[in-house]
Amino acid sequence: MATVATDYTNKVKVTDEVAEFPESVVEEMRSHLTKYPKDRSRSALIPLLFVIQRERGYIDNPGVNFLAQFLNLEVTDIWETATFYSMFNMHPVGKYHIQMCKTLSCKILGEPELTDHICSKLGIKPGETTKDGKFTVTRVECLGSCGTAPMMQIGFEYHENLTKEKLDDLIDSLE
């Protein structure tokens, strides 16, 4: 039942390995630090988590270790923040990360059937990734587009007023 974003099984193997990034990426991270007061560098945690996720595919252990050093935080502090937000993945996800909104408006307007539909089409359960590593489906809380419910996002792109047909077309069109 575990979803990708919800890490209560805590299966992460924690090592000392620290991720390395090209100078340009480190530079980008430093630029985030400049937006906050010097003694409040931990405020940059969320923008930096986005960078880690972009660079490493998900919030992986070496990436967390890097951030812990970069911001002088405990790894568990980072875990606390990263697991709070469904936009951060603590485990690898497929090339296309389909996040179905499961909150009120979307749910009333048919999200459960849509999720069932997409899952049976892909042969996975919510929280899982297809064998070819192409798709991951998760159910997330409100994405703030209730007026166009039911909706979902793939990556950061919204797909609104969904129907089964629309979903089929979309999935088929993805390489």
Next chain:
Amino acid sequence: MAEELIKVTIDGQEFEVEKGRPLIDVINEKGFGVPSFCYYADLELQASCRMCLVRIEKMPKLQASCVIRCTDGMEVTTKSEEIEKAQRAMGEFLLANHPLDCPVCDRGGECELQEVIFDWGDVEERFDEPKNAHPEKFLSPIVANDQQRCILCKRCTRVCHEWMGEDAIEAGNRGSNTVIGTYGGWLNCSQCGNCIEVCPTGTLLDGVYRHETRPWELDQTITTCTYCSDGCQLSVGSRADEVHRIVARDRYVNGINGEFLCIKGRFAHGFVNHGDRIKTPLIRYKKGGKLIPSTWDDAIAFAAERIKESKKAGVVATSRLTNETVHTLKRFADECRDGTSYAVSDTYDLAPFFENLSAPLCTHKEIRFAETIVVIGGDVDEEQPLTAKQIRQAVRNGGANLILVNDTPSRLSHQASQFIHVNPGTVEAFVLALADPSAADMAAAKMGIGRAEIDKARETANATKGDLIIMFGKELGAEAQAVAANLPSRHENRNVKLHPLAGYCNSVGASDMMPGRKPVADVVAGSDALLIAGSLSDEEFAAADLASKPFVAVQELFLTDTAAAADVVFPAASFAESDGTYTNNDGFVQRVRRAIDPVHQAKPDWMITSLLASELGADFGYSFSASAVFRSIAESHEAYEGLRYPDLKDETRPVRVKHKLVSGADVSGAVASLRDRVSQFPDAADKITEEPRVGHKLHRVTTMTGKTPQFHLLANGNPKPDDLLVSPLFQFNPDGSPKKEEESEVAAG
């Protein structure tokens, strides 16, 4: 600070209270009572459980009384149908995911959730959705965890952050999926167990005591911890002459440490009932022979005979012994044979300090509310954990200035307002710089710091209006100690207080009990018959060559190197089996109480010594009652004058011994020789930049801690097992290597 008094009406009764106090405290103090979970005195506010609701006139909704500060004219209602309905509803929410498996929960019987729900819960639950279920697991060898019992009050994360400065445990995920845990599911912290203690539910549990007994089957004996000089009060839980667990005293009752304890105080009690305890007296009849079990009568007679035959006797005490024992040993030296010399084995001899003491010792409470704290040397986090917690709270919650002078960075140095990172082994130079401004430049150079650092620290100290506390560690030699003890008398601030970071639970007391003592090496070298209570340190033992001594008698719990080299060994009772007192680094003399009968044939140390003395013809006037020994202490030591056990019965109001203060003592000699010493320090050195791992001293396996198997795993890197549901003790050998399949089955079966 005089507090402004205001009027508050609670349930129609008017009270005068200090302005700005938390309303919840006042309600409880005045005997009205309001249920609460997340509120915890002296931790930051959380206001997440919503159990403490009250109605306050002119405020729109029910208010959480934990976040309300008392203001003048406030009218509060704590009981009404409306409030009760809200509280019952909150109780229902808190139980929405709670398994209610009290019959198999180690907290059952002393669980705050159980208690509050008993009074405030509804008979029926309306939730019929499936509960979040997680298996019970281990977060470390000594922290067991059942996530589903959590009510998310976050006391655990707050104590870890605020008391320990560790952030080892946090709340992950969101909403109803929130759990308390760590990244990777394994705790690599100092393993203090304070999160376990403050948890109001059975979510975080004592892994050493796991499933041993039900709490109500235990006898609880309030006593003083036997590890460090902070002298925390704790409650030993025993049943049928076996110690099962140790917890802190209740947080609202206790005087010095509240619910705080460190890993050693809380978990390292396995030695008390350990199978390796010496069971009977032992005699080695001939040099080179074996230690042979004997009776008490024979062993005492044998030892007395040998001591009589000797030319010169010597007595060595250790600083984990009670005042009663050290005092009796001193009397043994004074009254049994002329010319008997005596010593105390300790890593930090405080004689020069107490001889020059010019200001009172500070109390732990004063540390918490101090304005400036200067810590010179030491390793507070690892060696005096309660002091470290008080410092940390003073800084975090009280905004105190912390000036830390040390050659090694530590957890605390991150929190220091000024961390003076000196060259290795040069902290004494800082004492010199404070005492003798003319030597400040030289001292700064030796410490490898800029002169400005010293001036800045001095400015902070001089600007301090409240309490200025100076602590110092065992790096200080005799001259530096004398100079440091004298510092307050030269300072215009009258609120200077001193805090020696003494080594053991009774370092201060042993120092009080044995004035005029000699160094251990001198006593050992100068005597041909030795009585040692406890064991020599490794270095002292190596230097002593006990085997070559004509006669050595040792009082010990275990057959340590020292005991194994003796000719007579007396089995001594541990702190849990004897009555007595320890004097801590506040100068508080606190009771040690017998929780269980002495194991096997052990006897309290002072009793052994006085038996031996009476065999030698000396009568101390006491042989069975520790309170009689204490009376003798009160009669012979000025600082303890007039004290009796009944005065010490209430540990919430600790009693301070009256150490003599010498003001205006001339320490110029000590300053001069300190200057000489400092001037011989090397001119340049590499600084230590690596911060030692958390627990590098706390987790050390010693004669005592090593008897609790969990310490071996911690000392060997605290490996994370593959299966978190099974105790790591079944998955690893003591050296931290994984157990082979068959072995672990044998162990588990």
